[in-house]
Amino acid sequence: MIGVQATVVTASTAAEALAAALALPLLAPGEAVDENRFVALLLVxxxxxALRAPGRSAPNPVVVDFGAAAMRHRRRGGQNELLGRAVGVGRKSPLRVLDATAGLGRDSFVLADLGCEVTLAEREPVVAALLRSGLVGAQRSGDxxxxxxVGRMTLAEGEARHLGAAALLRxxxxxxDPMFPPRDKSAAVKKEMALFQALFSRPGAAEDADxxxxxxxxxxxARVVVKRPLKAAPLAGRAPSHAIRGKAVRHDVYVLSALGAN
Incomplete structure (x- = not known):
């Protein structure tokens, strides 16, 4: 079970509202956590x-911080060019991308930084809450x-397949980006993402991704782009029109029509 707890008394009202919205149990600020009952806490x-496992020895919390040093460093990464090529950056302006598996929004942010207008669809309410917090924090930034x-990013809470026809036409x-095991070298990062995957991986995930x-x-x-581990088989066994390969991942590109024709 996931609980909600304010880190300070002044955040209690926000914690109460989040717990009610997600139908999760609320803990008082400073209240001892029963680790046999709670596998994770949403810390407000x-x-x-932020999302964190209970206990003093827990790894760092999972938080969406688009202004963090790691995200700024990623702006200069070669993988950005690969992702941009895969979705077709430069072929149409503005290019509108639906990230149907938004997760923590990192690829969505990269795409928005490349000039795309990005809709982030996230079906897990807890993950959507993390994303919403990250977007609000960035909007309030002095940067x-x-x-x-983030002004080019729009959060759509819920299953992407439930978006209406009008939204898809845009x-x-x-x-x-179906969830697959992280390849980060840092053990601490692995522990954080291990918690994330344990909480949000679903039975039949492969079939669901297919x-x-x-x-x-x-x-x-105009096109569908799928992020895959470098040596993995194409999703659902469906060969893409072409693939753009990096050092650790590849992007399978399914071209359905010319960009700008839909």
Whole structure:
């Protein structure tokens, strides 16, 4: 079970509202946590919402911070160029991308930084709460660049397949990043993401990802892009039009029509 707890008394009202919205149990600030009952806590502070395992030895919390040093460093990464090429950055302006598996929003942020207008669909309410917190924090930032980038990001809470026809008609590209084991070298990062995967991996995830690709290929978009481990088979066994390969991952590109034609 996941609980909600304010880190300070001044965040109690926000914690109460979040617990009610997610139908999760609320703990008082400073209340001892029963580790046999709670596998994780949503920690609400005046500035952010974070997900953390209980206990003093727990790894660092999972938090969405688009202005963090790691995200700024990623701006200079070669993988950004690969992702941009895969979705078709530069072929249409603005390029509208639906990230149908938004997760913590890192690829969505990169795409928005590349100039795309990105809709982030996230079906897990707890993850959506983390994303919402990250977006609000960035919007309140004194960093003009950060505010500009997140101004191109829109959160759509819920299953991407439940978006209406009108919303899909506005998209040029659907981007899919089905969850697969992280390859980060840092043990601490691995522990954080291990918690994330343990909480949000679902039975039948492979079949669900296959079905999501099937849905995406039927959508009125110009292309579908799927992020895959470098040596993994194509999703659902469906060969892409082409693939763009990096050092650790590749992007399978399914071209359905010319960008700008839909």
């Amino acid at each position: 502070s005046p500035d952010t919402v 003009a660049w950060l505010r500009e980038v 998209q040029d590209v659907i981007y899919l 079905a999501l690709l099937g849905w995406a290929l039927q959508a009125p978009v």
